[in-house]
Amino acid sequence: LRANFSIIQSETGFVSGLITVLHDVTEQEKIDAERREFVANVSHELRTPLTTMRSYLEALANGAMQDEEIGPRFLKVTQNETERMIRLVNDLLKLSKMDSKDDQLTREYVNFIGFFHHIIDRFEMTKEQHVTFKRKLPNTEIFVEIDEDKLTQVLDNIISNALKYSPEGGQVKFKVKELENMIEVSISDQGMGIPKDNIKKIFERFYRVDKARSRQMGGTGLGLAIAKEVVEAHGGRIWASSIEGKGTTIYFTLPYERSQEDEWS
Numbered sequence: 001l002r003a004n005f006s007i008i009q010s011e012t013g014f015v016s017g018l019i020t021v022l023h024d025v026t027e028q029e030k031i032d033a034e035r036r037e038f039v040a041n042v043s044h045e046l047r048t049p050l051t052t053m054r055s056y057l058e059a060l061a062n063g064a065m066q067d068e069e070i071g072p073r074f075l076k077v078t079q080n081e082t083e084r085m086i087r088l089v090n091d092l093l094k095l096s097k098m099d100s101k102d103d104q105l106t107r108e109y110v111n112f113i114g115f116f117h118h119i120i121d122r123f124e125m126t127k128e129q130h131v132t133f134k135r136k137l138p139n140t141e142i143f144v145e146i147d148e149d150k151l152t153q154v155l156d157n158i159i160s161n162a163l164k165y166s167p168e169g170g171q172v173k174f175k176v177k178e179l180e181n182m183i184e185v186s187i188s189d190q191g192m193g194i195p196k197d198n199i200k201k202i203f204e205r206f207y208r209v210d211k212a213r214s215r216q217m218g219g220t221g222l223g224l225a226i227a228k229e230v231v232e233a234h235g236g237r238i239w240a241s242s243i244e245g246k247g248t249t250i251y252f253t254l255p256y257e258r259s260q261e262d263e264w265s
């Protein structure tokens, strides 16, 4: 706690009062420390791909380019790193936009079930691995007031993680449960899982269980942090449950009001 004193004095110099303002410094210090850590993280995250690219480019310049086999391979590495850096900067921009309070959600009533099917279809069309999809979605329409673009981002981030961590032949399960005044969405995989102590941390910015592995797979460490921001902006909650070696489920809720029509039908 920090205190500021102001003395109230009349023109004749007579002290008639004292104003004390107490500030909660600990809160401000915490915010400052978080900001410093964030900037340090961002710098580090950008430096890593840049130093990788520098060494590959140096090797290319020093003759690797003439090698028919190594040349294209090294070029590919620099391309991948560039792509990842672009993703990282785009993710950072999304987060900073959400941090500034003027970024409002553009909400509309959307049939969440149709919307979710559509996103799963897109992944099903383009997935390369032998992973099977299982959908447990209600056969009804459920209208939820959402920002469709932002929730697409949330689902993209969660589903691409589920695919990234799925073993060959694994199953990814999509589920929507209708609760009292919200829906609960979950996406489960049969991947490596997350150690118990780390489960809560995966929603923090830049947190990864295995940094090298995440980078290698093109991750930015921001996907779930963005998902959390968006879900919470909708008034929902996001969490994970996982068993190491068995798989992971990411859950989130979205508030919705059952319309009277629904109740009567």
Ligand code: ADP
Binding pocket: 157, 161, 162, 165, 189, 191, 192, 193, 194, 202, 203, 207, 208, 209, 210, 214, 215, 218, 219, 220, 221, 222, 223, 224, 225, 248
């Ligand atoms: P990244 O870009 O590294 O995937 P995310 O924010 O999306 O960043 O996820 C943070 C970390 O959470 C990942 O690096 C990984 O360690 C862990 N994680 C997320 N989803 C899964 C999953 N389905 N299975 C196992 N680990 C996961």
